[in-house]
Structure formats: C-alpha cells, structure tokens
Amino acid sequence: MQIESVKQVRRKEIIRAGTTVEQMVRAIADMIVTGVMSPGDKLDEISLASRFDVSRTPVREALGQLCAMGLVGREPNRSAVVTNVNERHLHSMFEAMAELEAICARLSAQRMTIDERHALEAEHRASMQLVHRRAEEEYATHNTQFHTRLYRGAHNDHIYDLVTQTRARLAPFRRAQFRLPGRLAKSYDEHDVIVTAIMRADAAGAGQAAYSHVSIVSDASTVFASAKEDV
Amino acid sequence: MQIESVKQVRRKEIIRAGTTVEQMVRAIADMIVTGVMSPGDKLDEISLASRFDVSRTPVREALGQLCAMGLVGREPNRSAVVTNVNERHLHSMFEAMAELEAICARLSAQRMTIDERHALEAEHRASMQLVHRRAEEEYATHNTQFHTRLYRGAHNDHIYDLVTQTRARLAPFRRAQFRLPGRLAKSYDEHDVIVTAIMRADAAGAGQAAYSHVSIVSDASTVFASAKEDV
DNA sequence: TGTCGTCTATGTGTATACAGATGCATTGTG
DNA sequence: CACAATGCATCTGTATACACATAGACGACA
Numbered sequence: 430m431q432i433e434s435v436k437q438v439r440r441k442e443i444i445r446a447g448t449t450v451e452q453m454v455r456a457i458a459d460m461i462v463t464g465v466m467s468p469g470d471k472l473d474e475i476s477l478a479s480r481f482d483v484s485r486t487p488v489r490e491a492l493g494q495l496c497a498m499g500l501v502g503r504e505p506n507r508s509a510v511v512t513n514v515n516e517r518h519l520h521s522m523f524e525a526m527a528e529l530e531a532i533c534a535r536l537s538a539q540r541m542t543i544d545e546r547h548a549l550e551a552e553h554r555a556s557m558q559l560v561h562r563r564a565e566e567e568y569a570t571h572n573t574q575f576h577t578r579l580y581r582g583a584h585n586d587h588i589y590d591l592v593t594q595t596r597a598r599l600a601p602f603r604r605a606q607f608r609l610p611g612r613l614a615k616s617y618d619e620h621d622v623i624v625t626a627i628m629r630a631d632a633a634g635a636g637q638a639a640y641s642h643v644s645i646v647s648d649a650s651t652v653f654a655s656a657k658e659d660v
Numbered sequence: 661m662q663i664e665s666v667k668q669v670r671r672k673e674i675i676r677a678g679t680t681v682e683q684m685v686r687a688i689a690d691m692i693v694t695g696v697m698s699p700g701d702k703l704d705e706i707s708l709a710s711r712f713d714v715s716r717t718p719v720r721e722a723l724g725q726l727c728a729m730g731l732v733g734r735e736p737n738r739s740a741v742v743t744n745v746n747e748r749h750l751h752s753m754f755e756a757m758a759e760l761e762a763i764c765a766r767l768s769a770q771r772m773t774i775d776e777r778h779a780l781e782a783e784h785r786a787s788m789q790l791v792h793r794r795a796e797e798e799y800a801t802h803n804t805q806f807h808t809r810l811y812r813g814a815h816n817d818h819i820y821d822l823v824t825q826t827r828a829r830l831a832p833f834r835r836a837q838f839r840l841p842g843r844l845a846k847s848y849d850e851h852d853v854i855v856t857a858i859m860r861a862d863a864a865g866a867g868q869a870a871y872s873h874v875s876i877v878s879d880a881s882t883v884f885a886s887a888k889e890d891v
Numbered sequence: 892t893g894t895c896g897t898c899t900a901t902g903t904g905t906a907t908a909c910a911g912a913t914g915c916a917t918t919g920t921g
Numbered sequence: 922c923a924c925a926a927t928g929c930a931t932c933t934g935t936a937t938a939c940a941c942a943t944a945g946a947c948g949a950c951a
Contacts, residue, residue, distance in 0.1 A: 450934090475902070484936045485903090486717075493721065497728030506903055506942050518817050525818040528763050586749050587756040587829075591822050598818075681904095706932070715906045716933090737912050737933055896949080903942075912933075919926085 448481045453491040456481070461500050461511050462600045468513035472501060499598045522599050527643040529592040530579065534623055534639030537582030538632040546628055549578050553624045560617045565607045568616070572607075575620060579639070582627075616642075679712045684722040687712070692731050692742050693831045699744035703732060730829045753830050758874040760823040761810065765854055765870035768813030769863040777859055780809050784855045791848045796838045799847070803838075806851060810870070813858075847873075 457477070460466045477488045492509045495501045501509045514522070541549070552575065559568040576596075580589050607613055619642040626634035688708070691697045708719045723740045726732045732740045745753070772780070783806060790799040807827075811820050838844055850873040857865035 473902075486935055486937090489721075489903090490724065490934095493724045494728070497725070508902075521816040521818040524816055525822060528819070532759050585752040585755055587752040587826065588759070591756060591826070595818065595822070704932075717905055717907090720933090721904095739932075892951100894949105894951085896947105898947080899945090901942105901944085904940085906937100906939080908935100908937080910933105910935085912931105914929105914931085916929080917927090919924105921922105921924085 448483055450487045450490045450494075453477075453481055453483075453487065454494050457491060457495055458498070458500055458597075461495075464601070466511050468511045468601075470511045471508040472510065473508055498594070500601075519602060522595060523644070526592070526595050526599060527640045529588065529595060530576070530643045531636040531640040532588060533579045533583040533592060534627065535583075535632040535636035536585060536588075537579050538627045538630050538635040540584045541582040541627060545578070545582050549575070549582070550624055550628060552578070553620055556617060556620070560613045563613065565613065568613055569607055572616065579623075679714055681718045681721050681725075684708075684712055684714075684718065685725050688722060688726055689729070689731055689828075692726075695832070697742050699742045699832075701742045702739040703741065704739055729825070731832075750833060753826060754875070757823070757826050757830060758871045760819065760826060761807070761874045762867040762871040763819060764810045764814040764823060765858065766814075766863040766867035767816060767819075768810050769858045769861050769866040771815045772813040772858060776809070776813050780806070780813070781855055781859060783809070784851055787848060787851070791844045794844065796844065799844055800838055803847065810854075 457472070466472075472492060474485045474488050474492070477491075478485045481488070492501060492503065496503050496509065500512060502512045503509045537545075537549075552571065556568065556571045556575070559571060580592050583589065607616070619638065622638040623635055623642060626632075626638055688703070697703075703723060705716045705719050705723070708722075709716045712719070723732060723734065727734050727740065731743060733743045734740045768776075783802065787799065787802045787806070790802060811823050814820065838847070850869065853869040854866055854873060857863075857869055
C-alpha cells in the first residue's frame, strides 16, 4: 500500500517533470550534437534512468530510437555508445548530403508553387541584412529554414525524410560553420545562385549550385580534423 | 524456487526456439513484405508475444525497430499498425529510389575498381541465360545482386544505407515484377545500357540509364492500383 | 615477477506486475 | 427507435525483479 502511494507520488513527479520518451531522445541527441558527449562515450541505462528520474524501460526505448537515428551504436550485452564515425564514413555522409541537396534543388526548380518561390526569394533577400549585421546565430537559423524550404519544395515526402535524417546525423559535425570570416557573405552569394536558378526554373543550374554549396560548406576532412582534435 | 525452475525451462525453450529480437523483426517484416499482413492491420503486442513465445518487452523492441524501418506506424496508446502509404507517398518513394539508383550508377561509373567492373559485367552476361530460360525467380535473385553491386560500387557507405533502407520500404510493393511477359528481356537490355556506360566510365550515361530503368520498372500508380485491389 | 584463472561487481536482456487510456458494448432515456 | 452516457474489457506505457553476460580485480602458481 505504501509502496503504491510512493509509486503514485513518483508518477506525479514524472508527469510534472514531463519526462516523456520523446523528450529524453531530444535531450540525449542534444548532448551528442552539441558535443557534451563525445563519440565513444558510454550511455549507461541505469545512470540515464536515474538522471531523468524514470525506469530503465523508457530509457531503452529512447536509446533504440537514437540507434535508429544513427546517433548511438548498440551491441548485445554492452552499453550503448555515441557513434564514432571514421573520416571515410563522415565524408560519405557529406557527399550524400550534397547529392540530396542537389536533388531537392532540381526538383524545387521544377515543382515549387508560385507562393513557395516568392517565399524563398523573400526570405533569402531578407537575410542580406543578417549578413551585413554579421548576425551569425540568426543567419544560422535562417540558413536552416532556407534549406528546409528546398527540401519541402521538392514535393517528395520520402526524399524529405532522407535528407532530414542525413542532416540530423551530420549535425554533430557542423558546429560553428558561420564563425569563419567571410563565411556569411559567401553563403549568401551561394544561396543567391540557387534562388536565381530556381526562380528561372533552371533545374540543372539549381542542382549544381546546391551541390557545390553544400560541398564547399562541408569540406569534410577539415571539419573532421577539428572535431577530432577536441577529443 | 519452483517458479525459477519454470523460468529456466521456459528460457531453455526460448533459446532452443532461438527467438531473438532480430529474428522477430525479420519474421514480422517478412509477413508485411510478403503480403501476409496488409497495410492497416494491427500488430497486437500480446498476440505477437504469445505467438513468438516471449514476453511483451522484446516484442516492443522489435516493433520499435520496425517503426524505425518505416514498415509499421505507432501512436501513443494505440496498437502498432502496418504502415498504410497513400499513392502520393508511394510515388515519392519510387522517385527517390530512381534518384538514388542514378547517383549510385554515376558514382559506380567513376569509382568502381577494375575487379568490381569485371564482376558486374560477368554477372550481367551470365544472366542472359536466365532470360532465355525464363527463370523468373533466379533472375529476381540476380537482379537484387546486380543492384546491390551498383550500391556498393558507389563507394559511399551512407548512400548505401539510404538506398538499402528505401529498397526495404518499397519491397511490399514490388512483388512479381518479373512475371509480366517480356519483362525479363527488357530488364536485361536496360541493365546492359547501365553496364556499358559504367565500363566506359560514362557517369552521366550510367546515371540516366539507371534512372529510367528504375522509373520504368516501378510505374508507381499501376503497382499501387494492383496492390490496392488486393486489399 | 609475470601470467593465467577465478571471482565479483556492474550492467544488460527479459519477464511480470500494475496503472492509465482507449474503444466498444450495454443500458437508460428522450 | 435512436442517441447518449456509463461501465467494462482490452491493450499500451512504465516500473520492478531476476537471470545471464561481461569486464576488471585479485590471488595462485609457474
């Protein structure tokens, strides 16, 4: 009886804390993406359970989802670990990202509605101010929206899934891209080429512009080297 | 004590039956892919648990993986259901598949080693016999291998993951493609164009050939219509 | 002193128990 | 007779218990 009341209280606390599985996934993913946890770090189920004040069961659920997202690896009878990608694999992800962006840009050039084209152009034009003000954080937000518009503009749900998934897996390696001097202006110019091609319905041009945009932004080996030095 | 011995026995049975989570995933995926279960069918945890003679816990694990694979959908406090894709979404998957195949063919034309090129060509040539013998089953096996060679030949791990994943999700809708009259010969001819382009290191040609090959094979709306009539 | 074996501690995998939510059926009322 | 409300049954979500696997430490023997 007393035990049950304890359970009740705990349950209330959990509900109040609002620690759902989804939130745990977000929290752990954030820790990985922001570098709080480094590749190779163990994710102990018991520690996580006590940390989020839930039992191991939902923790395992969350780890399963993170595993599906590719952020953590799991082996039988072993703790889940933050996935440790090697340089070759990282390069393959950046290349895949470039290919997917190119597809989205091509399809966007062909399929975007008038409204979508106008919205893309307007948002892009407005971002010039952010470049002048050197507002890196805000530009990063705009940049995410800009690319999301391309993914949506392709009007293909499955490709949207693939590109979003790839983007999530690359997130840990894209930190602070816009801090580099002149990077904002360069990004804007590259966006401009893409937007212009899309407005002209120039599919091939948009695809090529998007490919080189992402390829240049990534420069995988450099990114990886810097990321590795942190470890 | 007695309870424990019962558990022991059960455990032995389970081990003997060898019903691991991975096997359950395979079994359920097969049921979906082969049409034993139709889109919209409920996947009751308790029924599955008794069916595989395990508790609900590993069943939930398996359902989570199937959800990540996109074969089943889950909503809170509701049974998992076999994903019911609409025509638009199915079309988007076929289109994505064509784009991914094109990428793999392009990259294969550029990157395959001499050995890989020879193996591809040899296997392709050998498949002509299967066409003459109208060996649909065997040709289907060969076809899978052929495409897998293209995915591997691109030398990009992440793209391999994406294309494999997409292929798995499309599996339920590709049954009996090779039963159609003349389909084998047509497939062979299309493979031939791809192989020739790859042997010449003609990236653009290989990409285009692969795209139209997959696009024609799929013909999404027809496939969907027939799949739908079964339901 | 080094190496191999065993023992223990920690953590995962699975089973079971229980609380909450949802959907359906049954009953009561207009 | 139809519709709504309530009760019940069923299934999911989470907690907890227990058995097995693995790794690291300690001791024995060469």
